[in-house]
Amino acid sequence: MVRVNRFVYTSSKNKCEIHEFSDASSRAYGCCIYARVLDNGKYVTSLIISRSSIPRLELCASVLLCQTWTKIKHKLNCLVSKTYFWTDSTVVLHWIKMHPSTLKCFIANRVSTIQTQSQDIIWSHVPGKDNPADIVSRGCAARDLMQTIWFHGPRFLALDALHWPKSERKTDFEPKELELRNTLVLKCSTSYKEKSIVEQIISRLSSFRMIVRVLAYVLRVFNRVPVNRNNTINATRSISVEEFKLAFDHIISYIQSDVFAKELKDLHAGRSLKTELEKLNPFISNEQIGSQNIRLIHVGGRLAMADILLDAKMPLLLPKTHNFTYKYIEDPHLRNLHARAKVLIAILRLTVWIVNARELVRKVVRGCTHCYLYKPVLML
CATH class of the missing domain: 3.30.420 (Nucleotidyltransferase; domain 5)
Incomplete structure (x- = not known):
C-alpha cells in the first residue's frame, strides 16, 4: 500500500x-x-x-x-x-x-x-x-x-x-x-518607376474599346484640340475615327517600345535580329497622324503586291505576353458572334500579328463563359 x-x-x-x-x-x-x-x-x-x-x-x-x-x-x-x-x-x-x-x-x-x-x-x-x-x-x-x-x-x-x-x-x-520558420527577405529599392498613363489605363479597364476611348479623351486634352462651339454635347462626347486610330497606335507603340525595346534598337540601327522575330521580316514605320509622329513595328512578307487592305499586308506586331493583347482578342471574339480559334486568328491578322497567337487565342475562347456554356459548333 x-x-x-x-x-x-x-x-x-x-x-x-x-x-x-x-x-x-x-x-x-x-x-x-x-x-x-x-x-x-x-x-x-x-x-x-x-x-x-x-x-x-x-x-x-x-x-x-x-x-x-x-x-x-x-x-x-x-x-x-x-x-x-x-x-x-x-x-x-x-x-x-x-x-x-x-x-x-x-x-x-x-x-x-x-x-x-x-x-x-x-x-x-x-x-x-x-x-x-x-x-x-x-x-x-x-x-x-x-x-x-x-x-x-x-x-x-x-x-x-x-x-x-x-x-x-x-x-x-x-x-x-x-525548427525556425523560413524567413522571407524583401529587397527595397529607391528607384521606383511610376506607371505611365497608358499602362494605368490598360490595367484599370477590362474592355479593349473602353481603353482606346479613354486614351483618346486623354490625348484630346493633352493635345489641346480646339472644340467647335457649334457642336452639340453629344457631338463633343463622341470620338472620331482619326482620334480612335491615334489612340490605338499610341497603345501599340507603347507596348512595342516596352516589350521589343532591343529589337527596336537593332532595326533602327539596321542590324539583323537574333530572335524568332527575324523570320517575320519586321520593319519600322513612322506614321504621321495629324501633328503626331508615331513609330511602329510592322510585319513584312510576300503580300506587298496583294490586292488587300494595307493593314492586312503589313500588320502591326503585338506580343502575346502583354495584358492588352488578351483584351484586344476578346473584342473581335465577341463582335464576330463568339468566333472559334481558327476564325478568330484569321480576323486578327487583318490588323495585327500576335507572336505565337494560337495558344493565346485558344485561352481566350476557353475563358469565354458563353462559349463554355453553349459550346457553339461551326456551321459549314
Missing part, C-alpha cells in the same frame, strides 16, 4: 515556493508541482499535483505544466512568494526566450501559450536524474514509488538556493533542432 501525505506545511506565516517540473519521453509527457516550505529550520517539499498525457515533445510537457499551474494558482497565490518552472530540455528553455514569430507553426503556438501563462515565473534547467516528472513520462511500478523522489521532489530543494542546479545556457543548436 502507498500512503500519500496531503499536508504541505503551508500557512499564512510560512510563505512557500512553488517548484514545477516537466518531462517527456517517446511514451508520454507530464508535469508535477511541489511546494517548498521552511519549517522549523528545515526545508520540506511536498507534492501538490501532477498530470500526464500521451506523447508529443518536451515542449508539450511545458505547455501542460503551464496549464496545470493556471488551474490551481488562484488557491495558492496568497501563500506563494516565488514560482519556479523546471525542465530538463535546453531546447525548450531556448524556445521560451525566443519570439514565436521566428518559429514554425506548431512550436510557435505552444511557445506563445507558455510565454502568456508563465509571466513573472523563473524558468530553470534541471538534470534528468533530478527531474521527478521523469517518473510520469517513463512510468514506475507502485511498489518502487516510495523509493523515488516523486512525493517530495528532488533532494536539492531541501538545500539552500546556492546549491541548486545551475541553468545551462546552450546556444549552439542545429537549425533543425530549433
Whole structure:
C-alpha cells in the first residue's frame, strides 16, 4: 500500500515556493508541482499535483505544466512568494526566450501559450536524474514509488538556493533542432518607376474599346484640340475615327517600345535580329497622324503586291505576353458572334500579328463563359 501525505506545511506565516517540473519521453509527457516550505529550520517539499498525457515533445510537457499551474494558482497565490518552472530540455528553455514569430507553426503556438501563462515565473534547467516528472513520462511500478523522489521532489530543494542546479545556457543548436520558420527577405529599392498613363489605363479597364476611348479623351486634352462651339454635347462626347486610330497606335507603340525595346534598337540601327522575330521580316514605320509622329513595328512578307487592305499586308506586331493583347482578342471574339480559334486568328491578322497567337487565342475562347456554356459548333 502507498500512503500519500496531503499536508504541505503551508500557512499564512510560512510563505512557500512553488517548484514545477516537466518531462517527456517517446511514451508520454507530464508535469508535477511541489511546494517548498521552511519549517522549523528545515526545508520540506511536498507534492501538490501532477498530470500526464500521451506523447508529443518536451515542449508539450511545458505547455501542460503551464496549464496545470493556471488551474490551481488562484488557491495558492496568497501563500506563494516565488514560482519556479523546471525542465530538463535546453531546447525548450531556448524556445521560451525566443519570439514565436521566428518559429514554425506548431512550436510557435505552444511557445506563445507558455510565454502568456508563465509571466513573472523563473524558468530553470534541471538534470534528468533530478527531474521527478521523469517518473510520469517513463512510468514506475507502485511498489518502487516510495523509493523515488516523486512525493517530495528532488533532494536539492531541501538545500539552500546556492546549491541548486545551475541553468545551462546552450546556444549552439542545429537549425533543425530549433525548427525556425523560413524567413522571407524583401529587397527595397529607391528607384521606383511610376506607371505611365497608358499602362494605368490598360490595367484599370477590362474592355479593349473602353481603353482606346479613354486614351483618346486623354490625348484630346493633352493635345489641346480646339472644340467647335457649334457642336452639340453629344457631338463633343463622341470620338472620331482619326482620334480612335491615334489612340490605338499610341497603345501599340507603347507596348512595342516596352516589350521589343532591343529589337527596336537593332532595326533602327539596321542590324539583323537574333530572335524568332527575324523570320517575320519586321520593319519600322513612322506614321504621321495629324501633328503626331508615331513609330511602329510592322510585319513584312510576300503580300506587298496583294490586292488587300494595307493593314492586312503589313500588320502591326503585338506580343502575346502583354495584358492588352488578351483584351484586344476578346473584342473581335465577341463582335464576330463568339468566333472559334481558327476564325478568330484569321480576323486578327487583318490588323495585327500576335507572336505565337494560337495558344493565346485558344485561352481566350476557353475563358469565354458563353462559349463554355453553349459550346457553339461551326456551321459549314
